[in-house]
Amino acid sequence: MALYIARRLLNLVPVLLGITLLVFVLLHLIPGDPALVILGERATPEQVEALREQLGLNRPLLLQYFSFLGDIFRLDLGKSIISGVPIAQEIQTRWPATFELSLVAMLIALILGIPVGVLAAVRKNSLWDNLTMSGSLLGVSLPVYWLGLLLIYLFAVNLHWLPPSGRISIDAGLNFRPITGFYLIDTLLRLDIKAFQDVVAHLILPALTLATIPLAILARITRSGMLEVLSQDYIRTARAKGVLERWVIFRHALKNAMLPIVTIIGLQFGKLLGGAILTETIFSWPGIGSWVYEGILARDYPVVQGGVIFVAMAFVMINLLVDVCYGLLDPRIQYK
Numbered sequence: 430m431a432l433y434i435a436r437r438l439l440n441l442v443p444v445l446l447g448i449t450l451l452v453f454v455l456l457h458l459i460p461g462d463p464a465l466v467i468l469g470e471r472a473t474p475e476q477v478e479a480l481r482e483q484l485g486l487n488r489p490l491l492l493q494y495f496s497f498l499g500d501i502f503r504l505d506l507g508k509s510i511i512s513g514v515p516i517a518q519e520i521q522t523r524w525p526a527t528f529e530l531s532l533v534a535m536l537i538a539l540i541l542g543i544p545v546g547v548l549a550a551v552r553k554n555s556l557w558d559n560l561t562m563s564g565s566l567l568g569v570s571l572p573v574y575w576l577g578l579l580l581i582y583l584f585a586v587n588l589h590w591l592p593p594s595g596r597i598s599i600d601a602g603l604n605f606r607p608i609t610g611f612y613l614i615d616t617l618l619r620l621d622i623k624a625f626q627d628v629v630a631h632l633i634l635p636a637l638t639l640a641t642i643p644l645a646i647l648a649r650i651t652r653s654g655m656l657e658v659l660s661q662d663y664i665r666t667a668r669a670k671g672v673l674e675r676w677v678i679f680r681h682a683l684k685n686a687m688l689p690i691v692t693i694i695g696l697q698f699g700k701l702l703g704g705a706i707l708t709e710t711i712f713s714w715p716g717i718g719s720w721v722y723e724g725i726l727a728r729d730y731p732v733v734q735g736g737v738i739f740v741a742m743a744f745v746m747i748n749l750l751v752d753v754c755y756g757l758l759d760p761r762i763q764y765k
Contacts, residue, residue, distance in 0.1 A: 434749065434753070437749050437752070438749075441742070441745055444741070444745060445501075445738065445741060445742070446498075448737065448738065448741045449494075449497065449498065449501065449734065449738065450494070452733065452734050452737045452738075453490075453493075453494050453497065453734065456728075456730050456733055456734070457490060457730075459725075459728070463484065463486065463510050463511075463727070463728040463729065463730065464477045464478075464480040464481045464484065464486060465477055467480060467510065467511060468480060484510060497734065501738070504517075505517075506520075506731065506734070506735040506738070507731040507734075507735065508731060509724075509729055509731055509732050510727075510728075510729045510730065510731060510732075511727050511729050511732075516731050516732065516735035516736075517735075519720060519732070519735075520717070520735065520736070520739050521610075522610070523715060523716050523717050523720050524610075524716070524717055524739065525609065525610030525611045525612075526596060526610070526612075526714060526715050526716040526717075527702060527705055527709070527714075527716035527717040527718060528611070528702065529611050529612065529613060529632070530632065530635055530636060530639060530701075530705060530708075530709070530714060530716060531639065531698060531701035531702050531705060532698075533632055533636040533640075534635075534636045534637075534639035534640040534643070534701055535640070535643060535694070535697065535698050535701060537636060537637065537640040537644065538640045538643040538644040538647050538697070539647065539694070541640075541644055541648075542643070542644040542645070542646075542647030542648045542651065543647060543648075543651050543690065545561055545648045545651075546561070546647065546648040546649065546650065546651025546652040546655065547651055547652075547655055547678065547679075547683060548561070549561040549562065549648065549651075549652045550651070550652045550653075550655030550656045550659060551655070551659075551678060553656065558652075561648060561652070562649070562652070564645070564648075565644075565645035565646070565648045565649050566645070567645075568641045568642060568644060568645030569642055569645045569646065571641060573638060573639070573641070573642070573707045573708055573711075574707050574711055576638050576641060577634070577635070577638040577707070577708060577711040577712065578711060580634050580637065580638060581593045581594075581634065581711070581712075584634060585634070591630055591631075591633055591634055592630055592631050592634075593634075593712070594631075594711075594712045594713035594714075595631055595712075595713055595714075596612060596628070596631055596632075596714060596715055597612060597624065597627055597628055597631060598627050598631070601623060601624045601627040601628075602624075605619075605621065605624050606619075612624075612628040613625070613628055613629070613632075616628055634712060635708050635709070635711075635712040635714055638708050638711075638712075639701060639705055639708045642697075643693075643697035643698075643700075643701065646693060646697060647690065647693060647694070647697070650689055650690055650693045651686070651690055653689075654686035654687075654688075654689050654690060655682055655683065655686050657686070658681075658682045658683075658685050658686045659682050661685075663681065664677060664681060664682060667681055688755060691751055691754055691755070692751060694751070695747050695748055695750065695751030696748070696751075698747055699743065699744035699747045699748065700744075702717075702740055702743050702744065702747075705717075705718040706718035706719065706721065706722050709722075710722055717736055717739065717740065720732065720736060721733055721736035721737065724736065
């Protein structure tokens with residue numbers, strides 16, 4: 430197992446090299462000049478050229494790329510062109526917000542998606558099965574930005590039940606001092622129940638919006654996996670022996686259908702960490718996604734490169750964790 434993990438970590442190096450090259454090339458293909466963005470349209474050509482020289486943007490692209498790679502190997506992601514804040518510091522500040530939002534969204538998808546998929550498989554071709562499959566198709570098809578705006582309009586603007594944006598309200602945040610950066614944990618550590626309730630209220634709408642697609646996918650994958658397992662001989666044997674139906678469903682069928690479900694959980698969670706840009710932008714959530722989006726608009730190359738590399742590393746590590754979980758779920762799987 431240790432050798433397998435070490436080999437996978439070594440494989441991370443060429444993956445990251447490919448990602449850095451792809452991001453670097455795509456960023457420089459986008460029209461726009463960071464120096465012009467910083468100085469404004471009224472800047473003189475001399476001022477723009479002086480700033481480009483100061484930022485190193487007038488050097489050949491190949492030299493810029495190798496300089497960028499050298500900084501990465503020194504664990505230095507550079508500083509933001511616009512704000513001057515180190516990228517590592519920005520990531521340290523913002524990633525807890527993205528992780529907390531993604532984790533809550535994934536928990537919602539798990540709590541609802543797996544039971545719904547199991548029930549749909551057990552009641553195959555029933556009204557519940559048809560409604561589940563139709564609902565999952567609708568969930569995958571709905572655009573995230575449209576659903577987010579719809580939820581804001583319904584629950585924040587019309588009903589005034591939930592806040593429309595942000596991570597914590599101004600009143601609750603005045604005296605709140607985060608410890609870990611995870612507001613749900615920090616409010617409990619400080620025994621601030623009012624702030625905890627406020628954080629939960631701000632988290633509901635973006636988490637529901639973000640959970641829609643993984644919930645729908647999990648429901649369909651769970652149903653498909655359960656149907657395949659329920660048709661196996663050992664399930665019929667268990668029923669013939671008089672084993673309770675709930676034991677047949679949850680102990681025999683669901684356990685053996687978990688491998689593809691765990692795969693989808695890992696892929697979707699990694700996607701949530703890197704694909705929450707629309708959700709974070711709509712709800713003004715101060716996470717990695719909205720930060721990278723602002724960096725793209727401002728042509729802030731170090732921000733975009735640092736954000737994408739961090740998300741790529743998180744995605745690879747989550748997939749490694751999923752592979753390790755395979756051996757725990759199925760003893761027949763051996764890592765050599």
